[in-house]
Amino acid sequence: MSDQPLLYVFQSAPYSNAHGPEGLDAVLIGSAFEQSMSLLFLHDGVFQLRAGQDISASDLKRHSKTFRALQDLGVEHFYVHDQALLARGLTPEQLMVDVELLDAAAVATLLQQQHRVMTF
Amino acid sequence: MSDQPLLYVFQSAPYSNAHGPEGLDAVLIGSAFEQSMSLLFLHDGVFQLRAGQDISASDLKRHSKTFRALQDLGVEHFYVHDQALLARGLTPEQLMVDVELLDAAAVATLLQQQHRVMTF
Amino acid sequence: MSCLHTLSRSWHESIWLYEQLAFASPGDAVLLTRDAVLATESPITLASFLAKCEAQGVSVYVLAEDLKLRGVDNKYQNCHAVDYGGFVDLVIQHDKQIAW
């Protein structure tokens, strides 16, 4: 099968809804298929990667830490929209994984190159 | 029982979600209690009252027309935030019921006067 | 690899719809559905977005059924109303769809 690159876009913050964990479910399954997979974080989605999320005092188990394991599972790129990060007062050092910053034009190019784009 | 005025606030547009019909369920039940009841429309909630909603070609039955029946059921006031209407390019004549326009300060006063405020 | 961007949130409430255009490329299309159609009632809200789309070579459509359901008048000539058949055509004409 020819390579059909897949892009998973996270656009909302963790905890308030289940887009994060249920999107991650989809990414994890994707690793069983031999397609190239990348992740893109837009808008409040950048908070999915915020380091220091502390669920110890809560009764929640959420999957944010799973992001760190994804690099071993064939996820090639963690892309982050630079303006989304900047507008929220965050720096790349405050994220739990190494990311590649993209400006809006680079995001547009990235979207063009994909076979399918799944948004969460 | 002393009068405990209740205010029902509609703040989102019809059809995309069920806040409209399920909020109306609450208003209809309220009419069985002897409290004064008013409705307030803020933000996209003003579209709940837009005249000309045409469900004839759809398979949906939604309750927007019920708003017109509420005046007979003890709902005393239909308040609309004037700026919400203006910002959406709407005039009071395009709404399916007669409404009282309130500016933001009047909305603040109205909220102060209520016993309970339910938002939908 | 052109793309159909479907938007369903309200322009009156969501800040980031206006940013979304920066992610589109020439030849892409935008389809307004659900609450995103509400903005076509205001002669102001979408004006600059539509002008920018035209300049970028991005065409903009609005789902007629969603306008009708909400009683909303589309005031923009450069925002073309399509029915579900037209929605299907847009999906076929573009390589992929992204639901924002």
Added chain:
Amino acid sequence: MSCLHTLSRSWHESIWLYEQLAFASPGDAVLLTRDAVLATESPITLASFLAKCEAQGVSVYVLAEDLKLRGVDNKYQNCHAVDYGGFVDLVIQHDKQIAW
């Protein structure tokens, strides 16, 4: 008849949170919960909102548990962190709560 306004949407995405202050009266309080706490990480986003609240006699709180969960640092001294016990106190101290 003072009022506790609880906000749960994101300031980065919802246009109308900024309008919401106009509906508050002196003596009211605002509590930021869920996605509304995210804005406290940016030193800019809430600055004018908090200044206006102070001028209007409206106090602003943020739910500490929701900050902790999201790993967000609250950068505003005039936005007071409270735990769920403090949330309960705020409910008791005001005649009613409105969940926006």
Added chain:
Amino acid sequence: MKINILINGGLYSSQSAYSAWQFAHAAISAGHEITQVFFHQDAAGHGNRLATVMSDEFDAVEMWSRLSVKHAVPLVLCVSAAERRGVMSQEQAAEWGREGDNLHSSFAVQGLGALLEATLAADRMVTFA
């Protein structure tokens, strides 16, 4: 004080009921009484006893049930919201001619009038939208 709680957010997909659950515990610890928790709109899904999460996830249905049993807090699902979303007692299912039932025994199913009665009787009402 007597406090009643209204929840609108769905099972698993919203934080609103989890916040409400933490609030209820804090209120009880502070000596207040939770006179009712009403599950309206998508929140009606909380009365579905078939809902099953991984053992390390928050089991909302079970945790509400424990709170209810321990502190005698009535849990009430809105009857129409529950039926629209497929949460039904044996009696409801029989009435509608549906096969099966899934209502958790810690939850009651009542009309919105029950919410209004609780609201008018309590000193405070808190909504988790």
Added chain:
Amino acid sequence: MKINILINGGLYSSQSAYSAWQFAHAAISAGHEITQVFFHQDAAGHGNRLATVMSDEFDAVEMWSRLSVKHAVPLVLCVSAAERRGVMSQEQAAEWGREGDNLHSSFAVQGLGALLEATLAADRMVTFA
């Protein structure tokens, strides 16, 4: 063309599945094939056969079922999304030790791999978020 559909929006509380249903009819009328409709996240509630609306409301579960039967369109619920929200077949309920079941017979329950397979095999994918 072969089109697969992904739906995320909940039963009754979202327009997304209704839009998808209208889209599916239009696509079939235009001669295209809907190879799969996958219900993820809150949309998994669409497989709950207990869901009951008033006779003049849109009965989403029934209408999807009819579409599926008439045009041989496979309806697939995400297994984890469905279990978290309490939609289960008899087999699933037995496996989890839950009493009762509520899966509508027109729906299958599968993992997210089924969505990916359908997506890679189809000419187009349409998501209703």
